[in-house]
Amino acid sequence: MAEEKVKDIAQEAENVILRMKENGGGKLVITKSQIRKFLAAVNALTNKVDVYRAQRAGAVEQLSPELASAVKYLKVQLAYQAARNQTSVQPFVKQARLKERIDSIGTDIRAYEDFAHYMEALVAYHKFYGGED
Numbered sequence: 325m326a327e328e329k330v331k332d333i334a335q336e337a338e339n340v341i342l343r344m345k346e347n348g349g350g351k352l353v354i355t356k357s358q359i360r361k362f363l364a365a366v367n368a369l370t371n372k373v374d375v376y377r378a379q380r381a382g383a384v385e386q387l388s389p390e391l392a393s394a395v396k397y398l399k400v401q402l403a404y405q406a407a408r409n410q411t412s413v414q415p416f417v418k419q420a421r422l423k424e425r426i427d428s429i430g431t432d433i434r435a436y437e438d439f440a441h442y443m444e445a446l447v448a449y450h451k452f453y454g455g456e457d
Contacts, residue, residue: 333438337445340420341453347419352455353412358405359450362422365401366443369394373436386431395436399426420446 345352373391377384387395402422406414417423425442429435 333442334445337420337442338449340416340446341449341455344416344419345453347415352450352453354409354416354450354455355412356447356450356455356457358409358413359416359447359455362398362402362405363443363447365398366440369398370436370440373433377433385433387429387433387436389431392429392431395426395429399423402426 341352344354369391372394373387376388376391402417406417420442425439429439
């Protein structure tokens, strides 16, 4: 069943990138560096989540309050990037529904992992479909 979920995340990410390419007249407007900036923030948080799990022998299903707060802070970073790049990042944020996905995480570690995988898939499909810098 978990494999099905990952498959859905990958397909959704691919669909987002394809719609963005179509809306951009065959070109992806968001650059690799713009999308990777946010992925870097997600990866840094993922490292903290991994440490948290390791300290508890991996048997946790909920994020600590500090980690849950850091997840919510991703929205601030996203909003800043979107405001700086309204013609490229803002449409990407809306199309990928990133704010809604962050809001839905709450304290659920599995939901956070799905979100992190979704971000990785978005970057991968961006590259695959010709995203440039």
